Amino acid sequence: xxxxxxxxxxxxxxxxxxxxxxxxxxxxxxxxxxxxxxxxxxxxxxxxxxxxxxxxxxxxxxxxxxxxxxxxxxxxxxxxxxxxxxxxxxxxxxxxxxxxxxxxxxxxxxxxxxxxxxxxxxxxxxxxxxxxxxxxxxxxxxxxxxxxxxxxxxxxxxxxxxxxxxxxxxxxxxxxxxxxxxxxxxxxxxxxxxxxxxxxxxxxxxxxxxxxxxxxxxxxxxxxxxxxxxxxxxxxxxxxxxxxxxxxxxxxxxxxxxxxxxxxxxxxxxxxxxxxxxxxxxxxxxxxxxxxxxxxxxxxxxxxxxxxxxxxxxxxxxxxxxxxxxxxxxxxxxxxxxxxxxxxxxxxxxxxxxxxxxxxxxxxxxxxxxxxxxxxxxxxxxxxxxxxxxxxxxxxxxxxxxxxxxxxxxxxxxxxxxxxxxxxxxxxxxxxxxxxxxxxxxxxxxxxxxxxxxxxxxxx
Numbered sequence: 492x493x494x495x496x497x498x499x500x501x502x503x504x505x506x507x508x509x510x511x512x513x514x515x516x517x518x519x520x521x522x523x524x525x526x527x528x529x530x531x532x533x534x535x536x537x538x539x540x541x542x543x544x545x546x547x548x549x550x551x552x553x554x555x556x557x558x559x560x561x562x563x564x565x566x567x568x569x570x571x572x573x574x575x576x577x578x579x580x581x582x583x584x585x586x587x588x589x590x591x592x593x594x595x596x597x598x599x600x601x602x603x604x605x606x607x608x609x610x611x612x613x614x615x616x617x618x619x620x621x622x623x624x625x626x627x628x629x630x631x632x633x634x635x636x637x638x639x640x641x642x643x644x645x646x647x648x649x650x651x652x653x654x655x656x657x658x659x660x661x662x663x664x665x666x667x668x669x670x671x672x673x674x675x676x677x678x679x680x681x682x683x684x685x686x687x688x689x690x691x692x693x694x695x696x697x698x699x700x701x702x703x704x705x706x707x708x709x710x711x712x713x714x715x716x717x718x719x720x721x722x723x724x725x726x727x728x729x730x731x732x733x734x735x736x737x738x739x740x741x742x743x744x745x746x747x748x749x750x751x752x753x754x755x756x757x758x759x760x761x762x763x764x765x766x767x768x769x770x771x772x773x774x775x776x777x778x779x780x781x782x783x784x785x786x787x788x789x790x791x792x793x794x795x796x797x798x799x800x801x802x803x804x805x806x807x808x809x810x811x812x813x814x815x816x817x818x819x820x821x822x823x824x825x826x827x828x829x830x831x832x833x834x835x836x837x838x839x840x841x842x843x844x845x846x847x848x849x850x851x852x853x854x855x856x857x858x859x860x861x862x863x864x865x866x867x868x869x870x871x872x873x874x875x876x877x878x879x880x881x882x883x884x885x886x887x888x889x890x891x892x893x894x895x896x897x898x899x900x901x902x903x904x905x906x907x908x909x910x911x912x913x914x915x916x917x918x919x920x921x922x923x924x925x926x927x928x929x930x931x932x933x934x935x936x937x938x939x940x941x942x943x944x945x946x947x948x949x950x951x
Contacts, residue, residue, distance in 0.1 A: 529657045537713075542662070544713035545649040546669045548608070551615060551706050552642045553673025554699065556886055557794050560769035561678035561787055564776065565685060565692040570628045574773075574902070578894025581769065583632045584639025585887035587614075591643030592880035596873045599648070604717040607648045608710030614641035615703040623696035639887065646883045647876035654859045654875055655868075660813065663856030664805020671798030671852060674768065675791055682787035740873045749865050749923065750874045753858050756919040757882020759912045760854050762889025768793055769890045770897070770905050771844055778903045779837040789841045796848025804853040814925060817857045821917045824850040828913055832906030854916070855882075865924060 532542045559580055567577050598607055618637035621630060653662050681695050740746050771793055775786035800820075808816040824847055831843040859875060866874050889912070896904045 529655060529659075531657050532662060541713045542653070542656075544608075544709040545653060546666060547702075547709055548611070548645050548649055548706055549666055549670040550673040550676075551699075551702050552645055553670035553675075553794070554677035554702065555615070555638050555642060555673075556765055557674035557768050557790065558677040558681060558695065558699070559765070559890075560772050560790050561681035562692055562695070563769065563773055564783065565681075566631075569625075569692065572628065573898060574894045575898040576628075578891045578897075579632050580635050581765070581890035581894070582887050583635040584642065585884050585891075586636045587639025587641065588643040588646075588880050588884035588887060590640060591647050592877050592884070595644070595647040595876035595880060598644070599719070599722050599872060599876075601719045603719040603722045604648060604652070604714040605711065606719065607644055608714050609707075611641040611644040611648075612703060612707035612710055614638065614644075615706060616700065619696045619699040619703055623693050623700065625691065625693040642886075643880045643883055646879040650859050650879045651872050651875040654863045655871055659863060660809050660856065660860045661805050663859055664801045664808070664853060667852070667856045668798050668801035668805075671794055671801055671848075674794035675798055678772075678787055678790040678794065682784060682791075686784050686787070740870055740877065745924075746866055746870055746874060749862065750878060752919055752922055753862055754878045754881040756916055757855065757858055757878060758885040758888070759916050759919070760851070760858075760885065761882050762885030763909055763912050763916070764797070764851055765886040766890040766893045766905065767844070767847065767909060770893055770902060773897075774902050774905050775837065775840065777901070779835070779840055781837045785837070785841075789844050792841060792845040793848040796845040796850075797852040798848075800849035800852025801856060804849075805856065808853055808857060813857050813860055814923075817854060817920060818917070820850045820853055821913065821920060825910060825913045825917065828906065828910045832910060858882075861923060 530538065533539050563577060563580075566572070566580070567574075570577070598610075602610075614637045618634040618641070621634035621637070626634070649666070650663070653659065653666050656662055677695075677699075680698055681692070684690050684694055685692055740750055768790060772786045772790050775781040775789050776783065779786075781789070804816070804820065810816075811819075827843050827847045827850060831840050831847060834840065834843070859879070862875050862878065863871060893905055893908060896908065
C-alpha cells in the first residue's frame with residue numbers, strides 16, 4: 492500500500508476509509524479505469540496543500556545537492572585539502588540513503604508520513620546549523636550525513652506519494668522539476684554571496700536554515716493527521732499486504748527483477764546527475780580554464796536544464812509513451828556528453844552542460860512512473876521507497892568515485908566516466924519489461940495506417 496493511497500483515504504477528521512482500489516489488478520497491465528480510481532492532486536482540496544508541501548521539500552533537497560558542487564572550490568581552498576578528501580562530502584550522504592532504504596516501510600508503519608516529514612526536516616536543520624558555524628572538516632562531513640538522511644527519507648516518501656496520483660507522469664515531472672529549481676538557486680546563491688558579496692562560504696547555510704525551517708512547518712501542517720496508526724489501518728485493508736515486505740520485493744520474481752533493475756539504473760542516473768552538477772565547476776576551472784564566476788554559472792545552467800527538461804519533457808513523454816521517449820532522451824544525453832568531453836571550448840561546454848541536464852531531467856520521474864505500472868499496488872511503498880533511496884545513494888557513491896579518479900588522473904576524467912555510465916543507463920532501461928498501453932498517442936495511429944494499407948492490398 493503506497494503512502495499516496497493511504498493519505499487520500501484519511502478523512503479530514505482523521506478516520507481511514509476503505510480503499511476503493513485495494514482489490515484491483517496486480518499484474519503489469521492495469522485495467523482501463525485504474526487511472527480514474529487514483530487520488531487527484533486537487534481533490535480533496537487539502538491535497539493541493541499536500542502536493543505543494545512535497546514540492547517545497549524537493550526544492551530544499553535540490554538546493555542541498557547542488558550546493559556541494561558550487562561550494563567545492565571554496566572548501567578545497569578553506570580547508571586546504573585534496574580532491575580525494577573533499578569528495579568525502581558526497582560520500583557522507585550515503586549513510587542517510589542506505590538507512591532510509593532499509594527503514595522506509597517500517598518508519599511509515601511506525602510514525603506515518605507526519606513522522607517521516609518531521610524526522611527529515613529536523614535532520615536538514617541539524618546539518619545546516621552545524622555547517623553554518625564553519626566547523627572542522629570532520630564535523631562538516633558529519634553535518635552532511637544528517638542532510639543525507641533527510642534527503643533519503645524525502646526521496647523515498649514523496650516519490651511514492653506523488654507516483655500514485657492521477658497524471659503521475661506530469662506530477663512527477665513537476666516534483667523533480669522543482670528539485671531542479673532548488674538546484675538552480677543554490678549555485679546562484681553560493682556564487683553571488685562568495686564572489687559578489689564577499690562573505691564566507693558558510694553564510695550560504697543561513698539561507699538553507701531558513702528554507703528548511705519552512706519545510707518543517709509545512710510538513711507538520713500538511714500531514715498532521717497521517718500518523719502511523721492511520722497508515723497501518725489502511726495497509727491492513729490492502730490485498731496482498733502480507734507479501735509487501737522488503738524481502739519479498741527484492742527477492743521474489745517478477746517484482747525483484749523490476750526493483751533491482753530500477754534501483755541500479757537510478758543509482759547510475761543520480762550519480763551522473765550529482766557528479767556532473769558537483770564537479771562541472773571544477774572541470775570548467777581546471778580543464779576549460781574559465782573564471783570562478785563563469786564556471787559557477789555553468790553549474791546553474793546544468794541544473795536549469797534539468798528543471799526545464801523535467802517540466803517540459805514530462806508532457807512530451809505522456810504523448811510518446813514513457814519507454815520510447817526515455818530511450819530517446821538517454822540517447823541524446825550520450826551525444827551531448829560526447830560534445831562536453833571532446834570539444835575543448837568553454838562556451839560549447841557550457842551550452843552542452845545545459846542540454847545534458849535537459850535530457851537527463853525526465854529519467855527519475857519516468858522510472859517511478861514505470862514502477863507504478865509494472866508493480867502491484869501493495870508493493871509500491873516498499874519497492875519505490877527502496878529504489879528511490881538506493882538510487883539516491885548514487886549522489887554519494889558516484890561523485891566520490893569521480894573525486895578518487897580525479898585525484899590520480901585529473902578532473903578531465905569526469906566526462907569519459909559519465910559517458911560510460913550513460914551507456915549503462917541506456918542498457919538497463921532497455922532491460923525493463925515493456926509496458927502494455929504505455930500511453931503513446933502514435934501507436935493507435937500507426938495501427939490505423941497499417942490496417943488501411945492492408946485493406947488496399949499493399950504490404951509493408
